[in-house]
Amino acid sequence: xxxxxxxxAHAQDFPAAAKELLTNTQLRHNxxxxxxVIRGKRARVVGEMADWEDLRExxxxxxxxxxxxxxxxxxxFEEACIRAGGxxxxxxxxxxxxxxxxxxxxxxxxxEVIKVKTMxxxxxxxxxxxxAAGITPYETDLADLIVQLGExxxxxxxxxxxxxxxMEIRQIFLDKMGLCELGDKPQDLTNAARHYLREKFLxxxxxxxxxxxxxxxxxxVCVVESEGxxxxxxxxxxxxxxxxxxxKVIPRFSDLEVFLQLLPRSATGERMNPYNSIWTGIxxxxxxxxxxxxxxxxxxxxxxxxxxxxETLDCIRCGACLNACPVYQQTGGHAYGSIYSGPIGxxxxxxxxxxxxxxxxxxASSLCGACYEVCxxxxxxxxxxxxxxxxxxxxxxxxxxxxxxMKAAAFALSSAGRLAAMQKLARFAQWPFExxxxxxxxxxxxxxxxxxxxxxxxxxxxxxxxxxxxxxxxQT
Amino acid sequence: xxxxxxxxxxxxxxxLGAVPTNRAEHYEEIGRRYTQTGGLDFESKLALFEDRLRDxxxxxxxxxxxxxxxxxxDALKQRGKRQMLIPEGFNADCLxxxxxxxxxxxxxxxxxxDRSEGVLTNCDVAVALSxxxxxxxxxxxxxxxxxxxxxxxxxxxxxxxxVETVAEGIRALDNPxxxxxxxxxxSATADIEMTRIKGVHGPxxxxxxLVVD
Numbered sequence: 067x068x069x070x071x072x073x074x075a076h077a078q079d080f081p082a083a084a085k086e087l088l089t090n091t092q093l094r095h096n097x098x099x100x101x102x103v104i105r106g107k108r109a110r111v112v113g114e115m116a117d118w119e120d121l122r123e124x125x126x127x128x129x130x131x132x133x134x135x136x137x138x139x140x141x142x143f144e145e146a147c148i149r150a151g152g153x154x155x156x157x158x159x160x161x162x163x164x165x166x167x168x169x170x171x172x173x174x175x176x177x178e179v180i181k182v183k184t185m186x187x188x189x190x191x192x193x194x195x196x197x198a199a200g201i202t203p204y205e206t207d208l209a210d211l212i213v214q215l216g217e218x219x220x221x222x223x224x225x226x227x228x229x230x231x232x233m234e235i236r237q238i239f240l241d242k243m244g245l246c247e248l249g250d251k252p253q254d255l256t257n258a259a260r261h262y263l264r265e266k267f268l269x270x271x272x273x274x275x276x277x278x279x280x281x282x283x284x285x286x287v288c289v290v291e292s293e294g295x296x297x298x299x300x301x302x303x304x305x306x307x308x309x310x311x312x313x314k315v316i317p318r319f320s321d322l323e324v325f326l327q328l329l330p331r332s333a334t335g336e337r338m339n340p341y342n343s344i345w346t347g348i349x350x351x352x353x354x355x356x357x358x359x360x361x362x363x364x365x366x367x368x369x370x371x372x373x374x375x376x377e378t379l380d381c382i383r384c385g386a387c388l389n390a391c392p393v394y395q396q397t398g399g400h401a402y403g404s405i406y407s408g409p410i411g412x413x414x415x416x417x418x419x420x421x422x423x424x425x426x427x428x429x430a431s432s433l434c435g436a437c438y439e440v441c442x443x444x445x446x447x448x449x450x451x452x453x454x455x456x457x458x459x460x461x462x463x464x465x466x467x468x469x470x471x472m473k474a475a476a477f478a479l480s481s482a483g484r485l486a487a488m489q490k491l492a493r494f495a496q497w498p499f500e501x502x503x504x505x506x507x508x509x510x511x512x513x514x515x516x517x518x519x520x521x522x523x524x525x526x527x528x529x530x531x532x533x534x535x536x537x538x539x540x541q542t
Numbered sequence: 543x544x545x546x547x548x549x550x551x552x553x554x555x556x557x558l559g560a561v562p563t564n565r566a567e568h569y570e571e572i573g574r575r576y577t578q579t580g581g582l583d584f585e586s587k588l589a590l591f592e593d594r595l596r597d598x599x600x601x602x603x604x605x606x607x608x609x610x611x612x613x614x615x616d617a618l619k620q621r622g623k624r625q626m627l628i629p630e631g632f633n634a635d636c637l638x639x640x641x642x643x644x645x646x647x648x649x650x651x652x653x654x655x656d657r658s659e660g661v662l663t664n665c666d667v668a669v670a671l672s673x674x675x676x677x678x679x680x681x682x683x684x685x686x687x688x689x690x691x692x693x694x695x696x697x698x699x700x701x702x703x704x705v706e707t708v709a710e711g712i713r714a715l716d717n718p719x720x721x722x723x724x725x726x727x728x729s730a731t732a733d734i735e736m737t738r739i740k741g742v743h744g745p746x747x748x749x750x751x752l753v754v755d
Contacts, residue, residue: 096735103736120576127572135565137554150719156547208742209733225733232734252734256742263743268652268691284717294690294729294744301686301721302652312550317569319717323709324576326724327672337594338672338708338726341744343686345721351649352685352721363550371557 069365070160071189071418077403080426084401093229097221097398100228101389107335108386108440115331124324126444129380132282132317133370139282139315140361146285150347152357159364160190166360167192167274167307168199174305176201176272180263182289182299183207184276185223185383186309186362188405189418192274203274204266206295208259215242221399221407224333224385229398263295273303273354277310278382279325280359283318286346287359290329292339300343306354311362313370313379325382328442332384365418375450378413380443387437387447393430402427409437409447416454425463428454467511486530493524580671580706587670587706588754591699594673598727599740600748607755610636610698614662617696617749618642627661627692629684636698647688655687660694660745668704669711672726675699675750676711679721686721695745697725701754 077083087093112118132139144154157163171179179196181187181203193214196203205214212227213220216238220226227235236250243262248254275296279288287308289296300306316325322344330339348357369378388394388408399407404415404424412427428451431437437447458464459472478488499505504520507513515521527535562568582590592602605613615638618626625643627650628634637644644662647655666678675697677683689695705711715722729744740746 100736117576120573124572124574124576131568131572134558134561134568136558137551138565140551140554156550158546158549162546206743207733208731212733225736227733228736235734252737252739255734256731256739260742264656267743268656284719286718292729293731293742295742297686297690297723298743301690312554319715320709320712323578323712324574326712327576327708330672334732336726337597338669338674338724340598340726340728340730342724343721344718344723346719349679349719349721352679352687361550363553367550367553367557370554 067159068161069368069419070191071365071415072191072405074404074415074419075423077423080401080403080430083403084397084430087397087401092231093398094396096229096231098395100222100225101395104225104335104385104389108332108389109335111331111335111337115327121324121327122442122444125328125382125442126377126380128316128321128324129443130377132315133313133376133379136312136315136370139317140312142282143280143285143315144361146281146283147287147347147359148285150285152285152347152359155358155360157360157362157364163190163309163360163362163364164192164195167309168196168201170305170307170358171196171201171272172199174272176270176305178202178204178266178270179272179274180204180206180266180270180299180303181210181274182276182291182296183210183226184274184309185220185405186276186311187274188220190309190362190364192309204263204270206263206267206299207291208256208293208295211259211263212238215239219400220405222385222388223383223406223408223410229400263298267295267298267302271303272305272307273299275299275306275308277308277314278329279322280310280315281317281319281322282315284346286319286344288322288326288342288344290326290339290342292334292341294341297341297343300345301353303354305356305358307358307360309360309362311364312366313381329382329384332386332440332442365420368420369414369417372417374453375413375417377443377445378410378417378450380445381410381414382443383410384442386440386442390436390440392432392434392436402430409451410445413447413450413454421454421457421461421463425458425461428452428458471511482530486528489524489528493526496523576709577707578709580710582670582706584701587704588701588752590706591668591670591673591704592752594670595727595750598673598730598748600673600727600750602750602752604752604754607753610751610753611638613751614638614696614698615641617751618660621660621694621747621749623659623694625659626696627655627658627688629663629682629688631681632663632684633682647684652687652691655691658692660696660747661688661692662696662698663689664698664700665703667711667714668699669708670704670706672708674708674711674724674726676715677723677725678715678718679723686723689723689725690744693745694747694749695725696749696751698751698753701752
């Protein structure tokens with residue numbers, strides 16, 4: 067089994083990628099604008115809910131309960147889905163999921179599919195796999211279409227093209243849709259997408275989706291969306307394939323009453339998103355004649371096994387933590403090297419990959435806690451980040467300089483005599499850098515600190531020295 | 543394939559370790575202190591529903607059962623509609639007989655739906671707090687494609703179908719086996735610079751007739 071999260075295994079380290087992206091002022095402007103608009107909308111519609119904290123707590127508890135009994139709920143879901151006419155497949159990793167999906171499409175002799183926004187399919191790298199098998203995937207979510215036609219990567223969980231402005235999008239559409247003329251108003255661009263996709267919606271025989279929720283009790287699957295492209299992909303094709311992470315299951319249909327309030331208000335700042343589709347297996351005379359579910363592990367069971375970070379799997383992919391994060395607001399999503407970006411990405415990606423490849427991500431945070439505050443299911447992201455930093459160090463993957471300085475600090479701080487000796491040494495060594503009681507520019511590694519702030523210099527007398535002197539004076 | 547299933551379930555069980563066996567009790571212990579049943583009176587609930595719908599740019603017509611027929615005719619006249627689709631099992635008693643022709647959807651092709659002027663349906667339940675109309679896709683309310691492909695949707699909501707909270711709405715569906723669509727305003731996107739654009743792939747115009755007795 068090989069867990070793969072998009073192309074995260076080959077991505078640049080966060081600090082290097084961030085440094086590059088920070089020089090792109092257009093991108094930073096776009097990201098800052100978009101995140102501040104969503105933050106404002108979210109704050110308004112969350113503020114009007116007197117029972118918001120109770121909803122968050124219920125959401126957290128439902129997820130916590132489900133994960134503790136995940137095996138039972140998955141079996142329940144499977145049974146209910148089959149009873150309703152669905153077919154259920156299980157995929158241990160990305161390659162297995164892609165093989166299953168390609169197999170289904172080929173068994174119907176089809177070479178095209180329409181897709182409704184699914185992060186999970188990006189996670190398993192489905193589009194390249196489909197293309198390699200001679201199958202053309204059409205992304206139908208407006209933002210995903212912009213990303214696909216622009217040969218770009220998603221930079222946000224909910225609004226994947228948030229890093230693009232209207233002029234950039236206009237150029238992409240002009241180049242790729244074969245249009246001679248196109249305005250640059252969002253309405254013009256949206257109309258172009260409607261026209262471009264309509265024929266595909268009505269013609270293509272296979273649809274691919276993810277899922278926001280899968281109900282164990284009834285076998286129902288729920289997809290939350292805005293544009294109607296989801297409804298098109300879910301109800302017009304003859305065959306529907308839904309790739310669902312195993313953590314997406316919820317116990318009962320009525321549990322939707324919690325998540326269908328938490329998700330839209332957190333994700334897009336709406337009281338309810340325009341459309342939710344909920345279907346159970348197949349229905350005579352309505353929608354696909356064949357419905358396949360692919361239940362995906364791809365590292366999720368690794369996350370489940372670690373009790374301290376298990377609640378990572380509570381995530382309902384609303385993106386509120388991205389919009390709230392002061393780091394994400396500066397760098398945008400691409401710096402994270404994974405389709406899962408922002409604070410949640412910084413904990414999801416390393417864990418799915420068993421801490422391979424993405425050791426710098428747990429450090430891509432100032433631990434300010436804004437992500438925890440807005441999380442609709444109360445995932446304590448800062449605490450998990452610290453837990454993962456511990457793992458990075460345990461695995462011996464921390465940078466050598468950091469490892470050495472931590473060792474040195476442990477050595478110095480574990481004995482009073484050594485601490486005093488170190489202080490004396492530092493007091494002596496600091497004189498070339500000291501000015502008005504502050505250190506302004508330290509050399510080498512320490513310079514990282516003084517680059518943006520002053521460090522008070524070590525005083526002539528430490529507290530311990532002063533205390534000892536005082537005690538001595540009292541005794542005499 | 544069965545091997546994958548077995549392995550995933552095994553990995554889950556191993557990862558979880560010892561799990562308490564009283565799952566059903568554990569589920570009942572989940573804290574649900576959020577508002578489950580609304581407290582508004584009838585008129586405030588209707589007002590809230592109308593307000594939320596208008597916030598989504600839906601046009602709302604209020605009428606009584608007696609004036610329903612002419613309200614439908616007026617609403618369609620305002621939009622310049624001359625022919626409308628209705629679900630196969632739609633009760634046609636309330637329909638105006640002149641000015642507009644109503645055609646039942648008896649397995650029309652997607653292309654035919656695409657060429658239509660619009661569709662008229664009822665709904666199953668509506669939620670005031672979120673301005674949501676919920677369709678239960680059946681003989682009476684039509685298959686999913688019928689309210690999706692046409693560019694105009696006129697939906698009749700009976701006041702008695704309106705509940706206040708999302709929880710009441712979900713519970714009213716009572717573990718549905720038919721496909722369900724919840725609709726909160728016309729289709730929309732904010733994918734370009736977070737500017738809300740009304741009307742993408744779903745019906746670009748949504749009108750609602752609210753029948754109050």
